[in-house]
Each structure stands twice: as C-alpha cells, then as structure tokens.
Amino acid sequence: MKRFPTSLLNGYRNFMSGRYVDERERYRVLADQGQKPHTLVVACCDSRAAPETIFDAGPGELFVVRNVANMVPPYEPDGQYHSTSAALEFAVQALRVKDIIVMGHGRCGGIRAALDPNAEPLSPGDFIGKWMGLVSTAAEQIQGNSVMTATERQTALERISIRNSIANLRTFPCVKILEERGKLQIHGAWFDIANGELWIMDPDSRDFVRLEG
Structure with a gap:
C-alpha cells in the first residue's frame, strides 16, 4: 500500500x-x-490562491467552489454535468448566501493557456482547452495587442474573465432575481500572488482598485 x-x-x-x-x-x-456560510467564493484551483487563507476565514464562513481560472459558465439547463453551476445553485438556493465573490489571481495558468495560440492539449479530451473557451473571444482580441507586454495581456484577461463570469452569474434566474431584490450582492476581486495585494472591482466603473492594507 x-x-x-x-x-x-x-x-x-x-x-x-x-x-x-x-x-x-x-x-x-x-x-x-449544519453550515451557514455568508459568502460563496468562486476561486481558481491554483494552490497559491486559497480563499480561506487569503480572507483568514474560519470553518463554516465561506462556501468555496474552485475550478481552473475561477470561471462561471452561463446558465445552461441542458442535462449535462455542471459542477460549478451545481455549487452555485446549492449556495444560493439552499444556503442562502448573501454575497458571491468571483476571485481571480495573477499568474493564472489557465489564463496563460488561453492566451497561447500554440498551446497543445494536455490529453485527448482537452478538457482545459474546452473550458477556457469561455474566454476565447476576449483572448483572441488581447492576443493581437502588440502594444501590451505579455504580463499586461495576462493581467488584462484575468480581470476581463472575472467580469465575464459575473455577467454569466446574472444569467442564472435565481441569482438575477435575488440581486434585483437586494438580497444578494455580487463582487469581483483579483489577488496578486507576488505581493499579497487584493484588488476589488468597483461595481459602477468595473475598474479594479487596490485594497489598502
């Protein structure tokens, strides 16, 4: 053994x-x-960006769903397997969370793969490639921007992906209705692994503003 x-x-x-x-x-x-978490966090699988550590959360405080590049797919009740959508449904409908945070981070491998036109599938299933198709349109637009450096292009797509996931969140009827009633709030955040900075998305301008320590 x-x-x-x-x-x-x-x-x-x-x-x-x-x-x-x-x-x-x-x-x-x-x-x-039983658990009564107040917040759902959609975060990346990356071992360097654990929400419970970043927010110094205790047991029972956060309901966390992690996937490659912290993305939320659009509402698609098509009978297929949707793990992120299932977690979202449970958090909103059963746990009645008050806040949803989509938290991206710097140096995300999934985002880097989305920006690489020469990226090869890691397996015949190409699960990552298909998953990152959720941001393929934005990635193609950014790839062609020669004025930006590679680091700037990656940071831009990491943040655009957060906005994209928030837009997808609002395609779920349960989320849209509760947000309109003022019973649910949606937030965007981006964590810089290198220096520990947390950037919060302004709900009006959608710009990311660094949180002062």
Missing part, C-alpha cells in the same frame, strides 16, 4: 493539536447544526 503523503499527515497532526483545539466547540456546533 502506498503511503499517504507525509507532509499532509504532519499537517493534520498540527491542525489537531493547534487550530482544532482552539475551535473545537465551533466544529461541534457546525457538525450538529
């Missing part, structure tokens, strides 16, 4: 002797009464 990763076993032991001891009662209440 292959050994479970040692680093994770050590991490679990540290958790049990540290954070779990401090929050034992909170975990028991969550187990007995």
